[in-house]
Amino acid sequence: MQIKRIHHVAYRCKDAKQTVEWYGKYLNMDFQLAIAEDNVPSTGAADPYMHIFLDAGMGNVLAFFELPTQAPMGRDQNTPAWVQHLALEVDSMDAMLATKERLQADGIEVIGPTDHTIFKSIYFFDPNGHRLELSVNTGTPEMMKKLDDVKWDMLNEWAQTRKAPKHAAWMHSPAEAKKNY
Numbered sequence: 001m002q003i004k005r006i007h008h009v010a011y012r013c014k015d016a017k018q019t020v021e022w023y024g025k026y027l028n029m030d031f032q033l034a035i036a037e038d039n040v041p042s043t044g045a046a047d048p049y050m051h052i053f054l055d056a057g058m059g060n061v062l063a064f065f066e067l068p069t070q071a072p073m074g075r076d077q078n079t080p081a082w083v084q085h086l087a088l089e090v091d092s093m094d095a096m097l098a099t100k101e102r103l104q105a106d107g108i109e110v111i112g113p114t115d116h117t118i119f120k121s122i123y124f125f126d127p128n129g130h131r132l133e134l135s136v137n138t139g140t141p142e143m144m145k146k147l148d149d150v151k152w153d154m155l156n157e158w159a160q161t162r163k164a165p166k167h168a169a170w171m172h173s174p175a176e177a178k179k180n181y
Helices: 016-027 093-104 139-163 174-178
Strands: 009-013 031-039 046-055 060-064 085-089 111-115 119-125 131-137
Touching: 009 016, 016 031, 016 046, 016 060, 016 093, 093 111, 093 119, 093 131
Parallel strands: 009 060, 085 131
Antiparallel strands: 031 046, 046 060, 111 119, 119 131
């Protein structure tokens, strides 16, 4: 079997209508589809829901469930808020910075741009508390090859030591990255 692509990724939301409007306004995602049921098709459980689908570009779909009869949504308290996030690629720094300005103009806190050497990103939260990242790729083919060459060594070292391997430390030193590429 070969996976063709991700069909959709689904998260929970507090308010389906608000979520559709927010993602349309700030991320230009079109509302594609709504499905509502009183029972979960896969389990048969009585659990009414609204399931919404948004166009995330190039065949990618971001979906949400509003679950009005469930306890209020939360997050994994044992995982830092910066870990679980959805990273979305945009085509230019100008597009990313324009989105940052729109978000901030409406009082939404934005971190960045953060320079990750092979991409630059901004970070913010949607109205449901999900962390989002907008990224612009900046890596060269040489940088990507260098990272590809060490990925298994890094993973194997991590598996044994649970300490950050230094094979790609050049990424965290912008001056070093610019000097070598």
